[in-house]
Amino acid sequence: MPIRLHESLTRQPKELKTAQPDGVFRFYNCGPTVYAPAHIGNFRTFVINDVIRRLLELEFGADKVKHVRNLTDVDDKTIKRAQEVGRPLAEVTKQWTDKFHADCDALNCLRPHVEPTATGHIKEQVDMIDVLMKKGNAYRAADGSVYFKVSSFDDYGKLSRVKERELQVGSALKAAAADADEKEDISDFALWKAHKPDDGANAWDSPWGRGRPGWHIECSAMSKKHLGETIDLHSGGVDLLFPHHENEIAQSQCCNDTLFAHHWYHSEHLLVDGKKMSKSLGNLYTLDDLVAKGFSPMALRLALLKGHPRKQLNFTLDSLHSSEADLNTLRKFRERLVINAGTEVSAEINNSFIDVIAALHDDLNTPAALGALFSEINLHARVLPAQAARLLVKFDQMMFALGLKLNAPAAPKAAVPAAIIALADKRWAAKQAKDFAGADALRKELAAAGWSMLDGKDGYKLEPVKK
Numbered sequence: 071m072p073i074r075l076h077e078s079l080t081r082q083p084k085e086l087k088t089a090q091p092d093g094v095f096r097f098y099n100c101g102p103t104v105y106a107p108a109h110i111g112n113f114r115t116f117v118i119n120d121v122i123r124r125l126l127e128l129e130f131g132a133d134k135v136k137h138v139r140n141l142t143d144v145d146d147k148t149i150k151r152a153q154e155v156g157r158p159l160a161e162v163t164k165q166w167t168d169k170f171h172a173d174c175d176a177l178n179c180l181r182p183h184v185e186p187t188a189t190g191h192i193k194e195q196v197d198m199i200d201v202l203m204k205k206g207n208a209y210r211a212a213d214g215s216v217y218f219k220v221s222s223f224d225d226y227g228k229l230s231r232v233k234e235r236e237l238q239v240g241s242a243l244k245a246a247a248a249d250a251d252e253k254e255d256i257s258d259f260a261l262w263k264a265h266k267p268d269d270g271a272n273a274w275d276s277p278w279g280r281g282r283p284g285w286h287i288e289c290s291a292m293s294k295k296h297l298g299e300t301i302d303l304h305s306g307g308v309d310l311l312f313p314h315h316e317n318e319i320a321q322s323q324c325c326n327d328t329l330f331a332h333h334w335y336h337s338e339h340l341l342v343d344g345k346k347m348s349k350s351l352g353n354l355y356t357l358d359d360l361v362a363k364g365f366s367p368m369a370l371r372l373a374l375l376k377g378h379p380r381k382q383l384n385f386t387l388d389s390l391h392s393s394e395a396d397l398n399t400l401r402k403f404r405e406r407l408v409i410n411a412g413t414e415v416s417a418e419i420n421n422s423f424i425d426v427i428a429a430l431h432d433d434l435n436t437p438a439a440l441g442a443l444f445s446e447i448n449l450h451a452r453v454l455p456a457q458a459a460r461l462l463v464k465f466d467q468m469m470f471a472l473g474l475k476l477n478a479p480a481a482p483k484a485a486v487p488a489a490i491i492a493l494a495d496k497r498w499a500a501k502q503a504k505d506f507a508g509a510d511a512l513r514k515e516l517a518a519a520g521w522s523m524l525d526g527k528d529g530y531k532l533e534p535v536k537k
């Protein structure tokens with residue numbers, strides 16, 4: 071059964087298939103910016119993409135899917151964070167990468183086959199910018215920054231229909247332009263950013279002077295390196311459609327003279343209590359926040375799948391309560407299948423759970439898939455022993471597709487809680503500022519919370535206090 075998925079360029083559902091001679095499906099998904107813990111909105115996007123990865127594996131075979139997801143480990147936010155806490159950029163981004171991995175594992179997201187970092191691909195980005203300069207798609211400004219000349223690419227705006235809604239996005243363009251008064255045109259965007267004092271030590275050499283890559287070029291360069299010039303599917307949250315993905319298309323297609331992606335997919339955002347998540351509103355949740363309230367990561371995964379990925383989903387704590395109960399129903403059903411599965415298999419149940427897969431293949435309709443799953447469970451309220459073994463195989467396949475791990479532990483594996491890291495960062499900053507009394511008070515606060523902080527030359531390590 072083919073997988074049909076909404077395609078952002080045509081705004082129509084389109085079959086997912088590979089155009090590559092080796093039959094390997096190439097899937098690129100924009101990854102996190104590693105400067106703080108990812109919030110549950112970010113995880114909505116990553117869980118949705120994880121279901122896509124799983125469906126691709128079921129459809130094409132696990133060895134016929136290549137999934138690449140980057141880590142943005144240098145940009146304005148990561149640099150600002152490192153400067154604030156007075157630690158090297160690489161150390162701060164590693165800390166948040168580790169946390170991201172621990173959270174993804176707890177949410178049972180499959181690791182991508184390749185997880186490239188922006189700082190690990192400076193050469194590839196410089197090479198691509200070099201080609202764009204030589205072809206006349208880019209220019210160097212007086213300060214040493216390099217910009218992409220949007221007017222040089224006729225197809226610019228096709229994905230986001232930016233020309234049609236120029237009025238609405240005018241302010242977005244102005245905001246994007248705010249950091250760069252050297253541009254020839256307001257819509258041009260940075261490929262290379264000349265070093266500024268605020269960047270500290272975070273700069274690399276290039277033919278245009280010291281600096282760092284712009285954000286957009288990293289995905290163009292890393293997808294080219296790891297998946298080739300044309301990929302089968304490129305995805306991300308809806309906020310990335312413009313300008314990030316529009317800019318990726320412009321860079322890649324001008325550089326490589328070929329189609330960048332056959333299929334674009336964007337999932338919608340998570341709201342909390344009907345509002346955009348923000349620290350100031352106090353409605354921003356991390357996985358740790360929910361685990362601290364006693365919920366399991368798997369309940370969050372299930373709750374995130376209850377809304378259609380292309381519609382905004384309003385998250386509430388109540389939705390977690392009902393997801394915990396639903397997980398119990400699934401667990402009990404599976405236990406019953408296991409008890410009965412020892413009996414010789416005789417009955418064929420060809421069509422069981424077929425509606426679940428059909429819904430997932432129909433534009434990733436996860437709420438319909440879950441509805442079909444629970445209807446089918448009700449239907450099999452009295453499982454016949456002869457059917458149990460076969461049903462168990464099918465049921466486990468559904469759990470794989472949805473990524474629901476029924477024996478998952480309640481809490482993520484030994485990771486330092488985000489609140490402790492925040493406290494430790496504060497103490498480190500106080501020490502750097504020679505506020506020793508403040509630093510001592512924070513050390514005591516950390517000890518009271520069960521953590522000791524070991525200071526090194528360039529940074530610190532946290533260890534649980536031995537009891």
Ligand code: AMP
Nearest residue numbers: 102103111112114115306307308339340
């Ligand atoms: P970032 O770490 O900011 O680069 O974002 C990582 C991913 O999370 C991107 O694909 C974003 O589109 C997505 N994202 C950001 N905020 C939300 C949200 N509230 N709901 C769903 N996805 C989000």
Ligand code: ZN
Nearest residue numbers: 100101289314
């Ligand atoms: Zn990207």
